[in-house]
Amino acid sequence: MTPSPPKKAAREILIDVQTCKGCNLCVEVCPRKVFAQGDRRSRSGYSMPAVAAPEKCSVCFLCEMTCPDLAITLIEENP
Ligand code: SF4
Numbered sequence: 001m002t003p004s005p006p007k008k009a010a011r012e013i014l015i016d017v018q019t020c021k022g023c024n025l026c027v028e029v030c031p032r033k034v035f036a037q038g039d040r041r042s043r044s045g046y047s048m049p050a051v052a053a054p055e056k057c058s059v060c061f062l063c064e065m066t067c068p069d070l071a072i073t074l075i076e077e078n079p
């Protein structure tokens, strides 16, 4: 039997406090509900989402591609 490839997982999901504008598109687009409303503020005073459930991330990169401010950096485990 062929071993299945290792499951993709995120090592880190970073949201840049300098550039996030709090649009919450990442919260809406993530199919795994990794993001949630947070209580941190960005440098410009916007309410930033929280990375609430990083263990659910399937490393689809939708959030990175969707963020209009390029504020998300996804670091993959075992890329
Ligand atoms: S999509 Fe980008 S700018 Fe919008 S809330 Fe998420 S990280 Fe911030």
Ligand code: SF4
Pocket (backbone or CB within 6 Å): 010, 013, 029, 030, 031, 032, 033, 034, 035, 056, 057, 058, 059, 060, 061, 062, 063, 064, 074
């Ligand atoms: S890579 Fe995909 S699953 Fe992971 S946080 Fe971004 S949108 Fe959600």
